[in-house]
Amino acid sequence: MDRTDQYVKKLITGSYDAFTSLYKIYAPQLYAYVFSLMRSKSATNDIVQETFVKIWVKREEIRIDLSFKSYLFTIARNQLLNEFRRQVRNPVFSDYVSLQMIEQVEAESGIEQAIDFDEFNRRLQWAKQKISPRQAQIFEMNKEQGVSVEEIAAQLNIKEQVVRNQLSVALRTIREEMGHFMLLFVLFFMNND
Numbered sequence: 001m002d003r004t005d006q007y008v009k010k011l012i013t014g015s016y017d018a019f020t021s022l023y024k025i026y027a028p029q030l031y032a033y034v035f036s037l038m039r040s041k042s043a044t045n046d047i048v049q050e051t052f053v054k055i056w057v058k059r060e061e062i063r064i065d066l067s068f069k070s071y072l073f074t075i076a077r078n079q080l081l082n083e084f085r086r087q088v089r090n091p092v093f094s095d096y097v098s099l100q101m102i103e104q105v106e107a108e109s110g111i112e113q114a115i116d117f118d119e120f121n122r123r124l125q126w127a128k129q130k131i132s133p134r135q136a137q138i139f140e141m142n143k144e145q146g147v148s149v150e151e152i153a154a155q156l157n158i159k160e161q162v163v164r165n166q167l168s169v170a171l172r173t174i175r176e177e178m179g180h181f182m183l184l185f186v187l188f189f190m191n192n193d
Contacts, residue, residue, distance in 0.1 A: 008068045011059050019059070023052055026069065030076055037080060047083060051076045127177035135170035138163055 004025065010018035027048060035044040054075050055062075062071060128136050138156075141147040142163075149167070153160040 004068055005064065008062060008064055011055075012062055012064070014059070019052075019056055022055075022068070026072055027052070029069075030072065033073065034076055034080060038083070043083060047076060047079045050079050054079075123178060124174070127174040130177050131170045131173050132166075135166050135173075138166045139170040139174070142167055 004022070007015075007018040007021045007025075011022060030051060031044055031048050034047045035041070038044050038047070051072065055072065062068065128139065131139065138152055141152050141155075142149065147155070149160050149163045152163045156163070
């Protein structure tokens with residue numbers, strides 16, 4: 001049994017010393033990972049702290065037979081996703097974060113092609129011109145402002161099914177128009193229902 005496993009066993013039983021030791025071992029790695037995606041020191045610090053708070057709170061649920069590091073980074077990834085979702089109301093920030101995620105994936109997979117953030121925005125604006133004004137309005141309300149289908153229907157005084165249909169057509173058209181920015185588009189817009 002290695003040192004980490006010993007600390008994890010003690011952590012599960014409530015040892016704050018073991019928790020502190022695990023923090024000292026993994027916090028720098030976790031910080032580097034989160035910062036590579038967030039590019040914000042304060043947001044990175046918050047996510048790392050929240051991740052370790054969750055580790056402490058859920059310590060009794062930790063499985064000793066599984067990788068502690070994987071568990072830790074999974075919690076951090078979920079915290080990142082929550083932060084990204086929280087920032088959805090700020091489209092510029094969300095686009096930037098999505099860009100950083102894509103660059104991280106490409107770097108890890110050996111693909112060196114960089115995605116130009118300004119070009120992504122230009123391409124998105126161009127693609128939105130290919131849909132009707134009503135579809136663009138619904139798309140922007142739902143995907144850029146985070147307004148639910150139900151709220152859009154109420155605000156525009158139309159049926160929810162009409163909103164869903166218009167959104168579906170808009171998404172299909174924009175996806176087709178995004179070209180090589182498709183992966184970035186899917187990561188950002190397709191998970192914000």
